[in-house]
Amino acid sequence: MSKSKLNKAIGSIEPSMTIGISAKAKDMCASGIDVLTFSAGEPDFDTPENIKEAGIKAIRDGFTKYTAAGGINELKDAVVMKEKRHNNLDYERNQVCISVGAKHSLYNIGAVMLEKQDEVIIPAPYWVTYEAIVKFVGATPVIVKTDEKDKFVLNKDKFLRAISDKTKMLILNNPGNPTGVTYSKKDLEFIADVAKEHDFWIISDEIYEDIVFDGYKPVSIATLSDDAYKRTLVVNGTSKSYATTGWRIGYTCGDKEIIAAMIKLQSQSTSNPTSISQMAAVEALNGPQDSVEIMRKEFEKRRNYIVNEMNSIENITCVNPKGAFYIFPNVSAFYGKSYNGHKINNSMDFSMLLLEYAHIAVVPGIAFGDDNYIRVSFATSMENIVKGMKVFKDFINRIQ
Numbered sequence: 001m002s003k004s005k006l007n008k009a010i011g012s013i014e015p016s017m018t019i020g021i022s023a024k025a026k027d028m029c030a031s032g033i034d035v036l037t038f039s040a041g042e043p044d045f046d047t048p049e050n051i052k053e054a055g056i057k058a059i060r061d062g063f064t065k066y067t068a069a070g071g072i073n074e075l076k077d078a079v080v081m082k083e084k085r086h087n088n089l090d091y092e093r094n095q096v097c098i099s100v101g102a103k104h105s106l107y108n109i110g111a112v113m114l115e116k117q118d119e120v121i122i123p124a125p126y127w128v129t130y131e132a133i134v135k136f137v138g139a140t141p142v143i144v145k146t147d148e149k150d151k152f153v154l155n156k157d158k159f160l161r162a163i164s165d166k167t168k169m170l171i172l173n174n175p176g177n178p179t180g181v182t183y184s185k186k187d188l189e190f191i192a193d194v195a196k197e198h199d200f201w202i203i204s205d206e207i208y209e210d211i212v213f214d215g216y217k218p219v220s221i222a223t224l225s226d227d228a229y230k231r232t233l234v235v236n237g238t239s240k241s242y243a244t245t246g247w248r249i250g251y252t253c254g255d256k257e258i259i260a261a262m263i264k265l266q267s268q269s270t271s272n273p274t275s276i277s278q279m280a281a282v283e284a285l286n287g288p289q290d291s292v293e294i295m296r297k298e299f300e301k302r303r304n305y306i307v308n309e310m311n312s313i314e315n316i317t318c319v320n321p322k323g324a325f326y327i328f329p330n331v332s333a334f335y336g337k338s339y340n341g342h343k344i345n346n347s348m349d350f351s352m353l354l355l356e357y358a359h360i361a362v363v364p365g366i367a368f369g370d371d372n373y374i375r376v377s378f379a380t381s382m383e384n385i386v387k388g389m390k391v392f393k394d395f396i397n398r399i400q
């Protein structure tokens, strides 16, 4: 076959490194090694019982056929009510598209909005998927580095310098993966003003909005003005707040023409998200919310412990995150040193040695566009965290 097997678009993206390292850790587990896993990108809690029951009931009731491609009305209405209740945002049914996870929502947005000449501003460190989607649809990611000393909030001057007349959108993740960055209302007002002045869209990924600490209450950028409302697509889903990552339900709220285009694309690609999961998501959004707070509290307890432990280590600095379930410690002080005769030159070396010799799985910062860091997830039991930090300190002490 002289014709190339794969197209250039798929060649432009890398497989997800976060999945790669989890797979290696899983292999080690399977061969009997007791791996302490700090690489998870999902809650370690079980899906709450009422949500599971709603899924089981959907199966029993025979709610197992195709639904409308953009989701059932009950779920769209549940999303509308949730956005009103939670963020005081007003949407109508035709401004909501239900997708197969928020990742799918983001992919559809890229697919229906972006063209070759378009630039998309992505603050780094970023969730890898943003860059992959932009590249896959042939547009250009414009990466703007944020600093640890700013707690990873987008720097105003750097942001302004990244804008060109080709800027089509900004992808904002608040609270953010992997840094746990959280934006104040003031930070967001500046961003909304800049978006208005330069006329670009804001994609607001709010998937971690319920996992927040120290009383931080995220403001959706869409609430800031009528203009911000119109130019923002709010992306969210049930995965993180309700521990339903495998159920695959995400959603987008915003401009009705964009929503209609996303639904049209879904109607010719995935069709509807799983009918059973949609029913479970209705229960997640409309049912009792106590499990969300129980998980949030547990995450906060773990965060308090792990940040403290991490910052007690000489030569490591770690921002105290106000949201999501990750810490992003700076381990670059160890670059150029060695562990057990193996040189550590970057975040991949550090993470690999940590996995091989200490049996601790983390994700190298390079996977998120910053090689000075590692991402440590605290979506794991307190017992694992306590044990893991002991072993981690031991590992650090052996670096020469």
Ligand SMILES: *Cc1c(COP(=O)(O)O)cnc(C)c1O
Residues within 6 Å of the ligand: 041, 100, 101, 102, 103, 104, 127, 173, 176, 177, 205, 207, 236, 237, 238, 239, 240, 245, 248, 249, 250
């Ligand atoms: C986990 C995550 C998502 C959503 O994942 P889905 O399971 O596809 O809904 C979206 N954005 C970020 C930054 C995430 O970490």
